[in-house]
Amino acid sequence: MRLVLGSLLRADFLVFLQHRRALIISLMLPVFVLATTSGSKATDKFGGAEFVIGLAIAYGLLSTSLIGYALTVARDREKGVFQRLRVTPAPTWTIMTSRLAMQAVANLIIAIAVVVIGSQIHHISPSAGQYSLVLLVSILSGAVFLSIAQALVGLVRSADSVQAIARVLFAVLILLGLLGQSGALGSFWSSVARWTPVGAVMTLFAGVLNLHAWYSRDTLSLLACLGYIVVFAGIGIRWFQWDAR
């Protein structure tokens, strides 16, 4: 089993290295968000520097998971890559575990990069403990977006359809996060935005970057994230088909 999992991880890591340009592109939107909200007025609109950094990380993770992971899985499925892997003795869980592990690495890289860049731009100094918490929350948040991506490829078979839906979903979640959280759409949408996956993740990041102000809403956001993972992962696993036909 070690050789099987090791071989899969090695191959997926090589693929990950090939996609490093995509990782850099995924970082562009979070950096853009950090840069455009660097003024105190703009930062305050989003509830403070911690919330802005949380929003930026959420966008980065959303981008790699929804656009990156979902599309790669859908395309590989359509090309028959999974079918070829499935006729080997490798258990199917090892195939997915290896892919998810590499995605988790990508998520961690994005989260760390955004926190480092964000703390420079917004002049905050997270402690080593906070960095550790950011890593933990990155894994959890990554799982939220990966479970959404998994649900998408579970419910939609065609790679083209996955691509189209992922882009729409990406845009909707981004707009809800930006406009909803800033209050531009009114209090109702602000509440809605707070409990979307992006909103919950963003609140959670803000919570760990400002630990002395950990409120009950942060705990509720944590529970919301766990709920999203359970529901979307359940859908994604239950309806996932290895074959696109």
Add this chain to the structure above:
Amino acid sequence: MQFEDSPYRAQALDPLGQDDPLLAMASSPDFVSELLPLPLDVLYELGIAPALRLVAAGIELRDAELDAIVAACWRAGTPVSEKVQVLRGGQARAYVVAEEREDGSLLLAPEPVPNAQRTVPASDGRAVAAAVPDVAGILQVRDLTVAYGPKRAVDAVSLEIRRGEIFGLLGPNGAGKTSTLSAIEGLVRPRSGTIVLDGIDSRRHPNQARARMGVQLQATSFQSELKIGQIVRLYAGLYGVALSGQQIVDGLRVIGLEDEARKPFKQLSGGQQQRLALFIAVVHDPALLLLDEPTAGLDPQSRRQLWGRIEHIRQEGGSILLTTHSMEEAQAVCDRVAIIDNGTLLTTETPHDLIEKHKNDPRVREVARGDVTLEDVFIGLTGSEIRD
């Protein structure tokens, strides 16, 4: 062959007539390492007599050679227990002496699977290597039914592939060939039926069964980002075979792709892709090779070359189940063929017997132009209408 039953006495022997002894006898596998200059890589362990073991080392040893080893011991008067336990990669396989031939050689075959299906072998002029009734079937498929919703793609199909046999599954488009193969490969869940591969119930133990089969799918696709060498290493690892960089290059050299090791799969020509796919399918020396239309889209040269490779695999003791639309291929390569249509197996014969059996069938005579060919029989049995 004399052997003293002492834990410190061991004897190197060379029953295969090779310069470097691949075998050694000792009262325990632990003592064999004293005899062998190479690091002991225990692949096979045979119970030759009580308290004795024959241990074969060397990664190139194959089933046919294993049979020769036991036959050599038998002829030399070494008491070979009738049932020989063979350990391959930790998996026990029981062999029995199936046949003592006139030339004194012995034919070993796996112990019959309890309640395994017995099919009647075809009477064919061509020699079918290592084919022994009752005990030699590498694959038994019984009453296999595969359905997609209300449509039965495969309907109660039964067939048996013998050891060392190339078996062709023929049928028009949508006849159920790929569905049958997919069920054997574990890609689709059959509605009913049993599939026993090398003594293993593949529906109960799919991963163990997959470890014994090599597969070339109809449309082979590997990760497009990976290079050829990386793909070989990945799939070897998935089959539990750890290959060094040099071993990968050596393997690619055999199939003429050593210069392509750093290229991605999509940059290979169709023939090169098929050669690589076949190489990967046999990287773990499978007991059964499943090839789904292996020569589709290949030019005549590539096709002939692939036939040669398939024949070579058979000569090394492999058994092969392939699907094809090419009657020329079926006639040239296959020991036996089965024709499937609308999910039902119509007939199973050698190509020669199939023609003989149906050459006077009015449906066949109607489509034949001159001497009846396998294609005439095929069209006569499955109809002339075009399938999508």
